[in-house]
Amino acid sequence: MSGPANFYAQDASARASWRLAVLMGANSRTYKFALGQALLEFGREGQETVPLAEFAAIYALGPVRHAAHSPQAPQGEKLGENDFLTIAAEESTATLEADYPTDRLLAAAVRSMPTMVMQKFHNLRSDTAVPHAFYQLFGTGQHRSVGLTPDLLQLAHSEQAPSLAAEVGARWNIVETSFAAGIGRSLVEEGVLLDWDTLQLTDRRRRRSVTGIIEATVGFQHGRCLICDDVLGMSDGIAVEHVFPFSLMRSLESVDSWHGPDLDSLWNLAPAHAACNRTKSDRLPHTLELARLAARNEAIMQSPTLSAAPCNTA
Ligand SMILES: [Zn+2]
Numbered sequence: 001m002s003g004p005a006n007f008y009a010q011d012a013s014a015r016a017s018w019r020l021a022v023l024m025g026a027n028s029r030t031y032k033f034a035l036g037q038a039l040l041e042f043g044r045e046g047q048e049t050v051p052l053a054e055f056a057a058i059y060a061l062g063p064v065r066h067a068a069h070s071p072q073a074p075q076g077e078k079l080g081e082n083d084f085l086t087i088a089a090e091e092s093t094a095t096l097e098a099d100y101p102t103d104r105l106l107a108a109a110v111r112s113m114p115t116m117v118m119q120k121f122h123n124l125r126s127d128t129a130v131p132h133a134f135y136q137l138f139g140t141g142q143h144r145s146v147g148l149t150p151d152l153l154q155l156a157h158s159e160q161a162p163s164l165a166a167e168v169g170a171r172w173n174i175v176e177t178s179f180a181a182g183i184g185r186s187l188v189e190e191g192v193l194l195d196w197d198t199l200q201l202t203d204r205r206r207r208r209s210v211t212g213i214i215e216a217t218v219g220f221q222h223g224r225c226l227i228c229d230d231v232l233g234m235s236d237g238i239a240v241e242h243v244f245p246f247s248l249m250r251s252l253e254s255v256d257s258w259h260g261p262d263l264d265s266l267w268n269l270a271p272a273h274a275a276c277n278r279t280k281s282d283r284l285p286h287t288l289e290l291a292r293l294a295a296r297n298e299a300i301m302q303s304p305t306l307s308a309a310p311c312n313t314a
Helices: 004-007 013-023 029-045 053-066 084-090 093-099 104-110 150-156 160-180 185-191 212-219 246-255 276-282 287-302
Strands: 048-053 135-138 145-148 192-195 199-204 208-212 237-244 269-271
Touching: 004 013, 004 287, 013 029, 013 150, 013 212, 013 276, 029 053, 029 145, 029 150, 029 160, 048 053, 053 093, 053 104, 053 145, 053 160, 084 093, 145 185, 150 160, 150 287, 160 192, 160 199, 160 208, 160 212, 199 212, 208 212, 212 269, 212 287, 237 276, 269 276, 269 287
Parallel strands: none
Antiparallel strands: 048 145, 135 145, 192 199, 199 208, 237 269
């Protein structure tokens, strides 16, 4: 089985489909995350049908806010004059002042969404679609509307809804950072450092915080604790677990120098309940924990921005 199929097999649910779309779908732009945030927002309100123009107003605000600090397309890509990002840049000041898209930006969103992001959201890289659909488009012209599916409405009200929203935000930050840095896979392998005081991943080149390590990684472990495999609620105490404990390195240092991989890197760090993390303390991981870590890391490596960067020369 391929990585996405493995990921889905671990938890064959609408929630896993959503995570496949957000975490492992292709990203030539960041539109998917703007759509994901708008879907969760309208889903929370429980609206089954939303006029496209109303939906597009929420959708269009995201890229304008994000573009104020990071690129929303790979660096060096030429944007046409009718490109949504070109119009978003031109309408940025007025949109941010009003905290609402200008008529021109809204019209551009309504025009581009049905043929671009709304066609692509459910697709994986191979152009296969995830097993669940979260919306449908109805009607034509001025009367277009977005129908939210029961799967989306259920997700938006589920125990993991706050985590799903945080994951979209974290993923957006990671993808735009990879656009800014012109690197892909190495962003997570080498390009980020973890600040242990704030639990923020920090971009080495731009020397700024990218996103929280918990939000960035928890979706790849299905929102579950690496140690006990129960759901990690965003309001639970969450710790970042060294799956292979630091003590391993320290104990060997006194005998011989440590020749293993860096235990302080992303591959060895996983969200866990604070209580589970305290109980595990310095023991070595059990077989099941190792299997969960391997599956989680495989899913991270399947994430396209981390493995197929636009400017990756590797
Ligand atoms: Zn736990």
